[in-house]
Amino acid sequence: MNSDNVNIITGNSKILRGIHRAMILNIIREMQPISRSNIAKLTGLNKSTVSSIVSEILNEDLIFEQESADQNVGRNPINLFLKLNKYHVGAINIDSSITRYAVADIDGSIKGEAIIDTDSKNPEKFVEICIIELLKLCNKLNLDGLKGLGVNIAGIVDSKNLIVNFAPNLGWEDFNIGEAIRKVLPNIKNISVGNDAKSSALAELWFGNHKIDLSNFVFLSIGPGIGSGIVVENKLMNGEYQASGEFGHMIIFEGGDLCTCGNKGCWEAYASDRAIVSQYLTKKSDKLEHNVDFMAQDIIDMAKKKDELSIEVLKQTGFYLGLGIANIIKAIDPHAIIIGGKITQVWDIIYPEILTVVTQRAYFGRKIIIKILPTSLNVLPSLLGAATLAIEEIFDGFKIIS
Amino acid sequence: MNSDNVNIITGNSKILRGIHRAMILNIIREMQPISRSNIAKLTGLNKSTVSSIVSEILNEDLIFEQESADQNVGRNPINLFLKLNKYHVGAINIDSSITRYAVADIDGSIKGEAIIDTDSKNPEKFVEICIIELLKLCNKLNLDGLKGLGVNIAGIVDSKNLIVNFAPNLGWEDFNIGEAIRKVLPNIKNISVGNDAKSSALAELWFGNHKIDLSNFVFLSIGPGIGSGIVVENKLMNGEYQASGEFGHMIIFEGGDLCTCGNKGCWEAYASDRAIVSQYLTKKSDKLEHNVDFMAQDIIDMAKKKDELSIEVLKQTGFYLGLGIANIIKAIDPHAIIIGGKITQVWDIIYPEILTVVTQRAYFGRKIIIKILPTSLNVLPSLLGAATLAIEEIFDGFKIIS
DNA sequence: TGATTGGTTTGTTTGGGCAACCAACAAATT
């Protein structure tokens, strides 16, 4: 019983109203068009309560009504929809070499997107540049004022205090990014900062197009390294020190290959883009330095064109991916594992390998095969994730701690 | 937004009352003696609200008042205490070879305890025997009627539907233990069934004596195998198929030693009591069959007496424990890891080994050393865990789903 | 074909219950 928890409940009793408001808003978002009556059935709330809350949200201009003619007997329902082209959020995804930024609507649709090179030497300065570019994009799109801003970083991020604890690829440590943002954007309401893989999980949860239940799942982001976001009962698991889900550095082969973290046998050393490249180069007996991002894409492209060596390397990667996934399944026992990254382009090559290993390793006593799927997002998950961080604030906008 | 979640909120709005009732009851339990005024400060609730709820709980006879003379100015507070020797629960812990049962008070104190051999061939029959023995114990202790019953099993248990999905050591599969219990005890109010390691985590959370915050931690139960319970934000993480925390079968050494599950390189094959015994026997060149439980205890006893080989084997075990713990830290990022099992008897031997490995492996970018501690319970954690399952029901007794 | 009526569904209004809050007050103690 820590006092944090206590405060969530207490304060004023509008909380219940807030929870219901968020519930209804989310139902509209996910199931639109939907009627008040239908919402009442889904939530179990009384019709009058739903009406009251809906009229509040209507006043906030987050949704709108539209008459409908349905085929059923009885009075026709009034359909409710999210109101688009009204509120927008900014999204910035800072990666080791490339930074993407975008403006998104509250349904997660990207209104505009652009790229700049990451220059991480001076963090404050770079953040300022990103925001200025983002505002330029807003102007170009003829949008006034952003309702919120979400920023994603490949590293360990304290989302509560808006601090980048540790981002080895950027060389940032204990960087107060919240302050840096607020210096440039003093008037913006909601600022959120997160880890890229965790936010990707959030994007999948909010805007994914899967037909399966995503209340318990793990999102795996396969890039140069491996990141992840764990969702348990519809909530992102953050970890005591914001560092949960660092499966990339989980040891699967004690004493094995060297990882960038200095240890040996990390999963990342076997199943990341970097591992793909290094395995390929080893087999080619090529020892030159290459850019991981481009080279990994090259190998994937070659595999698509049936290049045998590339396919062999990717199959091997699939095997190692499966090993780690089996471990994740045993640890977390999720309902699904969703994978994002370049390798999803060659899903037909890697998935059979993953499945074989997972079935062999993770099913001692299990009767149900856990779904392993590529991301359903057609935007870069981490960029949409940054937007989701901001959108989330709008939807659950009532502050739980008053 | 699944409908399960929705129903938690809905129904009738007494939920808030229920949550506050549970909060207050738990505060009294953990911090007694405590005054109404103090509770109000801790929870942020209004004094009058606290008074109202406290008087309800007084009527239920779960707590009692006692005048106090404190040193401060002003009216002296009326101290509140849990009322003991009033309500009791039964606890049964079914292990592969030995079954323990006990009667406990609502503060987790064991009133009486006994042991029988496990006979798992006929599950219904064995459950019946256990309960009859437990009732005999009640009689002997002069206690009338149990307020609840908690049963622990080493295996995957569906706590919601009271079904043992898979308990390899007992040979039970899809056994409806709830029905079996209810056949013998048709009148008992609360029946709870759980996994032994998960329940142990619960026992540590409720009745542990640590001075650290336990809202996020992992309990590791080191026995013949390795089980675990993950607590996130004061809640046990169950897993989609009740199988979370199966770290024992996490692969840490692909292609390594054979595990009882049929795979190679599982953590359990390196860091369990069974591993201790097999490593000891290998070094002794002894190939005979031994009872794992007794033999592991023997090795530990020898180590206490400075037997070099035993110490060497245990140190080795510490090293492997550390490897797995490092992986758990990376996966879950808990605030602490609490370890239960025979090996905690030789904590001074294994802890330095664990700490070395963990510091080396799990601290890429970490600034805070995660606490790794032996269990603070002086009873068998899984037996107290079984009791906790039942006590939990009393304290959160209002049914959230109406 | 057009009007009427019954049945159905949606959404609103109204009155009441309950939980929590606030402020004033009583009680007990330094």
Place this chain on the structure above:
DNA sequence: AATTTGTTGGTTGCCCAAACAAACCAATCA
């Protein structure tokens, strides 16, 4: 007198149940 604890009475706000109004379909009848 000052301070702290706990209670009481009144108020607010949220939700619910039930009645009601509105809108629509379908069957029926003139």
